[in-house]
Each structure stands twice: as C-alpha cells, then as structure tokens.
Amino acid sequence: MPSPDRDDQLHLAAFVTAGPGRPGGWRHPASVSDWRSAAYYRRIGRTLERARFDLVFFADILAVPDRYGGSPDPQLRHGALGSMRLDPTPVLGVLAGATEHLGLAATVSTTYAEPYSVARSFATLDHLSGGRAAWNVVTSFQDAEARNFGRETHIDRASRYLRAEEFVRVTAELWDSWDDDALVLDRDAPLFADPARVHRVDHHGAWFDVQGPLNVARPPQGYPVLIQAGASPAGRDFASRWADVIFCSHASLESARDFYADIKGRAAAHGRDPREIKILPAITPIVADTTEAARAKSAELADLVVPEAGLSTLSYHLDIDLAPFPHDERLPDVDVPGVQGHYQEVRELTEKHGMTLRQLGRRYGGTHEGDFVGTPREVADGLEEWFTGGACDGFTVTAVYQPGAFDEFGEGVVPELQRRGLFRTDYEGTTLRDHLGLARPTAGEWRRRAAREDTP
Amino acid sequence: MPSPDRDDQLHLAAFVTAGPGRPGGWRHPASVSDWRSAAYYRRIGRTLERARFDLVFFADILAVPDRYGGSPDPQLRHGALGSMRLDPTPVLGVLAGATEHLGLAATVSTTYAEPYSVARSFATLDHLSGGRAAWNVVTSFQDAEARNFGRETHIDRASRYLRAEEFVRVTAELWDSWDDDALVLDRDAPLFADPARVHRVDHHGAWFDVQGPLNVARPPQGYPVLIQAGASPAGRDFASRWADVIFCSHASLESARDFYADIKGRAAAHGRDPREIKILPAITPIVADTTEAARAKSAELADLVVPEAGLSTLSYHLDIDLAPFPHDERLPDVDVPGVQGHYQEVRELTEKHGMTLRQLGRRYGGTHEGDFVGTPREVADGLEEWFTGGACDGFTVTAVYQPGAFDEFGEGVVPELQRRGLFRTDYEGTTLRDHLGLARPTAGEWRRRAAREDTP
Ligand SMILES: Cc1cc2nc3c(=O)[nH]c(=O)nc-3n(C[C@H](O)[C@H](O)[C@H](O)COP(=O)(O)O)c2cc1C
Ligand SMILES: Cc1cc2nc3c(=O)[nH]c(=O)nc-3n(C[C@H](O)[C@H](O)[C@H](O)COP(=O)(O)O)c2cc1C
Numbered sequence: 001m002p003s004p005d006r007d008d009q010l011h012l013a014a015f016v017t018a019g020p021g022r023p024g025g026w027r028h029p030a031s032v033s034d035w036r037s038a039a040y041y042r043r044i045g046r047t048l049e050r051a052r053f054d055l056v057f058f059a060d061i062l063a064v065p066d067r068y069g070g071s072p073d074p075q076l077r078h079g080a081l082g083s084m085r086l087d088p089t090p091v092l093g094v095l096a097g098a099t100e101h102l103g104l105a106a107t108v109s110t111t112y113a114e115p116y117s118v119a120r121s122f123a124t125l126d127h128l129s130g131g132r133a134a135w136n137v138v139t140s141f142q143d144a145e146a147r148n149f150g151r152e153t154h155i156d157r158a159s160r161y162l163r164a165e166e167f168v169r170v171t172a173e174l175w176d177s178w179d180d181d182a183l184v185l186d187r188d189a190p191l192f193a194d195p196a197r198v199h200r201v202d203h204h205g206a207w208f209d210v211q212g213p214l215n216v217a218r219p220p221q222g223y224p225v226l227i228q229a230g231a232s233p234a235g236r237d238f239a240s241r242w243a244d245v246i247f248c249s250h251a252s253l254e255s256a257r258d259f260y261a262d263i264k265g266r267a268a269a270h271g272r273d274p275r276e277i278k279i280l281p282a283i284t285p286i287v288a289d290t291t292e293a294a295r296a297k298s299a300e301l302a303d304l305v306v307p308e309a310g311l312s313t314l315s316y317h318l319d320i321d322l323a324p325f326p327h328d329e330r331l332p333d334v335d336v337p338g339v340q341g342h343y344q345e346v347r348e349l350t351e352k353h354g355m356t357l358r359q360l361g362r363r364y365g366g367t368h369e370g371d372f373v374g375t376p377r378e379v380a381d382g383l384e385e386w387f388t389g390g391a392c393d394g395f396t397v398t399a400v401y402q403p404g405a406f407d408e409f410g411e412g413v414v415p416e417l418q419r420r421g422l423f424r425t426d427y428e429g430t431t432l433r434d435h436l437g438l439a440r441p442t443a444g445e446w447r448r449r450a451a452r453e454d455t456p
Numbered sequence: 457m458p459s460p461d462r463d464d465q466l467h468l469a470a471f472v473t474a475g476p477g478r479p480g481g482w483r484h485p486a487s488v489s490d491w492r493s494a495a496y497y498r499r500i501g502r503t504l505e506r507a508r509f510d511l512v513f514f515a516d517i518l519a520v521p522d523r524y525g526g527s528p529d530p531q532l533r534h535g536a537l538g539s540m541r542l543d544p545t546p547v548l549g550v551l552a553g554a555t556e557h558l559g560l561a562a563t564v565s566t567t568y569a570e571p572y573s574v575a576r577s578f579a580t581l582d583h584l585s586g587g588r589a590a591w592n593v594v595t596s597f598q599d600a601e602a603r604n605f606g607r608e609t610h611i612d613r614a615s616r617y618l619r620a621e622e623f624v625r626v627t628a629e630l631w632d633s634w635d636d637d638a639l640v641l642d643r644d645a646p647l648f649a650d651p652a653r654v655h656r657v658d659h660h661g662a663w664f665d666v667q668g669p670l671n672v673a674r675p676p677q678g679y680p681v682l683i684q685a686g687a688s689p690a691g692r693d694f695a696s697r698w699a700d701v702i703f704c705s706h707a708s709l710e711s712a713r714d715f716y717a718d719i720k721g722r723a724a725a726h727g728r729d730p731r732e733i734k735i736l737p738a739i740t741p742i743v744a745d746t747t748e749a750a751r752a753k754s755a756e757l758a759d760l761v762v763p764e765a766g767l768s769t770l771s772y773h774l775d776i777d778l779a780p781f782p783h784d785e786r787l788p789d790v791d792v793p794g795v796q797g798h799y800q801e802v803r804e805l806t807e808k809h810g811m812t813l814r815q816l817g818r819r820y821g822g823t824h825e826g827d828f829v830g831t832p833r834e835v836a837d838g839l840e841e842w843f844t845g846g847a848c849d850g851f852t853v854t855a856v857y858q859p860g861a862f863d864e865f866g867e868g869v870v871p872e873l874q875r876r877g878l879f880r881t882d883y884e885g886t887t888l889r890d891h892l893g894l895a896r897p898t899a900g901e902w903r904r905r906a907a908r909e910d911t912p
Binding site: 076130 | 474476482483489492493494495497498517518519520527528529532533534535536538539540541542543545546547548549550551552553554568569570572573576577579580581583584585586600603604605606607639641643646647648649650651654664665666667668669671672673760762
C-alpha cells in the first residue's frame, strides 16, 4: 500500500567497494580477485545495467584504518573493508565509458577536498556520462584519515558539518556559474560561450574563498545527484536539506521505519516535498535456489570471516578501539564518536540478540541484515515488506562477494520484483534524475536550499 | 645518426585538451563538438592506439583565465584554450577502459592538491590500466587559479618548486609504502596482504605531514611515469631530477637543441643516465596531400582564429596583461612572471620574425611550429631532422582540430616514420614504461632521486 511519501516502484543502488569488498568475501570461491582492473568494473556496470539498477555507488575511505589495536595490520591481513581501496573517481570514468544508463556515484569527503576540484570532477562525470553522475557527500570520521592530510586528529563533528554545508553550497554555486544556455557553439559568429551567461561566484566564507566561474559548463543534470548518509542529528539535518538520496543501515524494519519517518519529517519541516528524498537502506541479500541452500551459503560466508576482520572495521566505523574489550562478552554501552547509525545497529544486536563482540565481528564480515537470506521469492518478500511498510524508497544492495552476488540478485530477485510491479522493467529516461524521478534543479536552486539552514 | 643520448626510434605523445582544443580549432568544419562525451575520448584513444602512440596527455588548468583585460570574457567568447576544460582524471578513466596499450597522462598541480590524493588517483589509474598511467607534474602559475583555491595570488615560483619537490617525494614514498609482493591474496591461509610488507610513511616536512600507508598497492609500473614541463632554471632543475618525460615548446630547431643539451647535461650532473629522460617538444603538424593544400589549410586555420583568442591565452601563459599593448606593434621586452618557455618563443618570433602582437595572437591559435606544414613526407622530413639533429627524443603532437588532425597524422605521417624505421610498427611491451624504454623503479628509488637535490 504505497504511501503519499513514496513512489510506486522502489529504487536500487549497488554498494561497491573498489577493492576486495566485504570482509571474508574475497575468500569465497565465487569472488573474483581482479578488482584492480578496468575490466572488472566494466563487468559490474553491465551486470547492474542489465538488472536496471538506478545507480552504482562507490564507497570511499582515505586511509588504511588503524583504530583496532592502533595498527592497520588486522585490516591488511584479513582484506577487511579498509585494506585496499582504489580511488572511485577514475573508476567512475571507466563506467561512464562502459555503460549507457546506470547512475554513477562516488564518495568524496568535504573535509579533505576543495570545492572547485569537486565541482569540476562531478561536472565532468556528469558530462561524460550524459547526466548520470552522483556525489556521496561524506565528512569522514577517522583520525587515520586526518593524519594523511596534515592533521593530527579529525575535526569535530559540528565543524565538519559546517564545513560540509559551505562546501556543498559553493559547489552548487559553481555548477550554476554557467547558465544552461551559456555554451552557444556558433562557429560562424563566432561565439563559443556567451560571457554574459557565465558568472563569477565570488564566494567568501568561513572555510572557502572561491572566485569562479567553473571551467566546465553546467552539468546536464543541473546538479549531479547528491547522496548523504549522516546518522547523527547534525548529519540528518544536513541530509534532509541537501540530499536527493540517503543511504543508511538498519538491523530491523522498525529502526528503518523510525529513521525514514524522521528524515521525511525533517525534509517537510525544511519546506521540501518528502518525495524529493529517496531513502535507500543497505541490505546484504544472500540468494540461492532453496531456503536451505541460502542459509548454508550464509553460514559458509560467516565462516570465511575472521572475527578480527569485522571488529577492526567496526572499530573504525565507531571510532573506538575494540581490541581491549573481551571478545566473548557483550560490548558495554560506551561513548562512540564515530558513525552513530552503525552504533545504533550494534546496540540493537547486542541488547536484543545478545551478540558478543566475536559474533559482531563475524556479522560485520558476513551479512548485515539476516532477514534477506533465502530464495529470490523470499528475499523479494522481505524487500516488499520494508518498502510497503514505510521503511524505505528502495535499497542499497551490497554484495557478499563481488561481483557474483550482483549477478545472483539481478537474475533472481530483480525479475521477482518486476513481476510484482515493484521495479522497472526498463529505463525510461536517460539521466539518473530521470531514474529516481527527481526534477532537474534550475539555476539558483542552491539559494533555496541554503535558506533551509535558517529554518528550524 | 642517433646519438648515445637517444633511442633509435622516436616517441610520440598526443597533447589533448578535454575541451574545444586549440583556439579557432573548434570552428573548423572537420572538428567535432561533442568533446563533453565519453564517446569522443574513446574515439581519440582508439585513433592514437592504432597509430601506436606512446601516450595521450591531457593538459589542465584550474580556472577560466582572466589575465587579458582582467576578464574571462575573451577566453569564453572565442573558445580559447582556457574556456572550458573537463577534469582529466575521470577522462583517463574512460580511456583506461577503452584502450589496451596507450599510455595515459593527466596534468595535476602540486600547488592545489594533496599528495595522498594524487598518489592514490595515479596508483588507481596505473592499476586500472595495467601499468599505463603518467602524471604531468605542474606547479600552476595563474592568480585566477589561486583565487579558486582560497588564495589572493599565486605563490612565488621558488616556493612552488619547493612544494613540488616535497610533494613528489611524498607521493613516491606512498607508492613505495606497499612492497611489490605485499598483496598475497591467499584465500586459505587466510592472508590478504602481508602487514610486514606494508609500511607507514610518517613524513613530516615543511609543506606536508602524511602518515600513510597508501590504501592502494604499489602501482604496476612501480611509479607511474612522471612528466614535467618546467622551463625556468628552477623548473629545469626539478625536471632533470624527477621527470621521465619532458614536454617543451620551441619555435626553432636551434632553441630545441639548446634546451635538449641543457636538460641532458643537468640530468648527467645529477648522476642520471641521460637516456632516462625523454624530451618531447610540442609540434602542431598540418598535413595534406600536397604542399599547397597543407599551406592553404594552415592559412584557413589561421583565419579562424580571432587574434584576441590567442592573445588572451598568451596573456595567461606569460602572466601579463597584453590588452593594453598596441596590437599592431611588436611586444617590447618585458618582465614575464609566467611560463618562461613560451616567452622565449615569443621573443624569438618577435625579434627574428618581426611578428606584431596581432600576428602572435593568430599564431597562438593556428599552428605553433610552421615547419611542420606539408605532405606526410615533408612533415616526416622535418621530424626526422629534429630527431636526428639532437633536438628531441620524439614529439608531443597537438591537433589543430580535434580529433581529425590525429587521424591525419596517424594515417599519413606515422606510416612514413615507420617506413624510415623511426617509429615502432607495433607495441612491444604492455606498460607505458615499456613503450618509453624506461626501467621500472624499484622501491626506495625516491630516496636516490631526492639525494640529487643536494648535488650541484
Ligand atoms: C550505507 C552507508 C555507507 C557509507 N559510506 C561511507 C563512505 O563510503 N565513506 C565514508 O567516509 N563514510 C561513509 N558512511 C558514513 C557516513 O557518510 C557518515 O559519515 C556517518 O554516517 C557519520 O555521520 P554522522 O557524523 O552524522 O554520525 C556511510 C554510512 C552508511 C550508513
Ligand atoms: C608543452 C607544454 C605543456 C604544458 N601543459 C601545462 C598544463 O597542462 N597545465 C599547466 O598548468 N601548465 C602547463 N605547462 C606549463 C609548465 O608546467 C610550467 O608550469 C611552465 O613551463 C612554467 O614553468 P616555470 O615556472 O619553470 O617557468 C605546459 C608547458 C609546456 C611547454
């Protein structure tokens, strides 16, 4: 029963790490280890396009995490999430050339980049791909990242989001610095671009001074799609004002539903139509021909995870060292400076399911959301329940092993969703905004959005 | 008569701007205006690969230049070199996926980027392409660029090169932070990467503090190929210590030969084998079936250039405002803070050829090097004369109109060079270092190079 807040059909993003993928996944016989080659990403892109995904999304991280025991060794040894990670921007270039419809999202941190560079690289990707680029705006949270960029420790969350706010605003101003009709290309006049329709930005703020104009014409989508995944109140507030798409992570339908209602409410309070934001919680489906086979696969995958692999990842996600805590006990309620969304999930798993640290470690390597283990039909049932139950506008699909798990999802679960009318059978438009049912922002849109900052 | 300083065969780089290309070129009927699409770059890449080019090189610039008359308008109006420029890094991603042999070079400024990010994006491109990445190290020189990155004016040349020196060193250290055999990928042990073979960098310098390790394994080429184009004494010194490839620009064989001897001499003084540096001056060939047709094409191209287009480009290259100087007179000898190489050329054209500013303006839009206008055989004669005359190790070919002029060069001049045994008929190795005949640096190579800094 679709609500007025939601589209009739759900949206699908694929969560990809340009590296070995989920902890333990690289050990699975079905996983492929040439994730350093262009061919690998071309293959993933084509698989996802065949399955009519809205977009592929590349996570990112700017260090080998060393939060667990103060050392990067466990991440490296176990091929954990932060062990090796290619830069997603050139990877998206590969995909811009190798696909025709798929949306292409890369994560870039506002804490360690410059607005002019970021505005330019996403404008470039949007042009190269004919309007399919998206930027996952993150603020980063690890001291290990800070220490690769000249700082001893990471800046505090409040300052990070203030910087992010100004960063995104300047970036949008730069995208607007060329009017839509500025590029004239009249060979006879001659008039390449009309200078009257290209504007300086002359931004002078607390964090940035940028003259402009950008040296790239306005992106085909106006602004590339903006994605956010903040979970703290500051993060949610930022996301509800700026994001077109929100990624999140929930261990249960209930917590997903709470988050969904909260974000849509914040968006409405900021004067946005709640449909302008698509909330896509992360899921890790494990699909097989029979329920038993899927469960066996899930167990097999969990076995491949050394608990330390998951715990060293969880340590940097939460920004606390889990090494000193007894691994056969439950994690006590501690103060967590890192990703609040992950900690909410950890508390839920610890308190409701009684998980020990060791069990958490395995879980952070195997599957995140046990509910989606089964036959294509069973998995589709689960997704339908979340979607119609007001928990999401679609999903961010992660692969237990790359790239095979995307093939299985695309060949098994997607047709089942299509049969139920819950997912497109073909692309209808050409841009990512088309796929997501989002309007193309007109020039100056950033001003309207920025005004929301001052709204309660 | 090949000298001991040189290879038997010459090397070819293609100079491409990810935008409209040379001033006036976009107006030529043979030029294609979809330089915003991935398909365009795919096409250029395949053309160059068919012609067995060593590499394609993307120039870059971080602003719409506003040096001429204090306004970006002439650049925009005329589609001059700085009018619109896509970010080269995602463009190289497209090419990494669409080509198999071609070297892939992007320009990135050490003045407005961070070593961790640059080390990572070139390591990524080197992995994606199987060892074909190259970095054109520039220090930038425009105030317009400074003002897009929070500075009122550009930092002075001496500081720029000090920063560049430290930047390249940290970058190389980061490439070395994984030993060649660090990535083990043993699924059974399990051992993903051997922590004992991955090292922190712990760099603390005047400009940068970087902990490391990089979160990308050592690039297939050890270090991606380093390119440099400094023309000032500081620039030449930097290039002769760090560069594998040097780009330059000369109006005559004589000045090219002087530069060549100077750089090879500096390299030798720093303890390098002069063959380790390939010097590739820029040329702009205009090829046609007959000499007359080539001259007519050259004149036609010059006619397409509004002098203001060339002069507004020359203004930012030289970093002086040429608008107030009378355009029908010769440029007096002035103090030029910008690119010394270009100014040497301008002085030569002004003094030896008596060119007025207006004529210089046209020239900066049409062809740079008139000597290479003619039939394929005539152009090959000219190139052979430079190569055997000790002026270069090959050439950086720019296209008067993109991409057609590359096709003409590839189909006309390249076969002529091949017939003379001056150019490869097929790729022999797989990496760009293979094409260039350069050894793969072993880990720690940066230390040997850095030591050259202290050598006179
Ligand atoms: C599904 C999901 C994916 C995320 N991907 C990244 C990522 O790739 N890089 C990153 O630095 N942070 C990532 N994050 C973290 C968020 O961007 C954000 O920094 C985090 O939720 C902390 O926000 P907070 O400060 O509001 O708690 C992700 C979070 C979620 C839920
Ligand atoms: C053929 C050629 C290509 C160049 N390409 C670029 C470029 O793409 N971006 C840039 O900022 N500078 C470029 N330059 C400028 C040089 O990198 C360098 O900054 C310039 O020669 C000034 O050096 P100097 O300070 O030693 O005089 C180029 C120079 C030449 C000769």
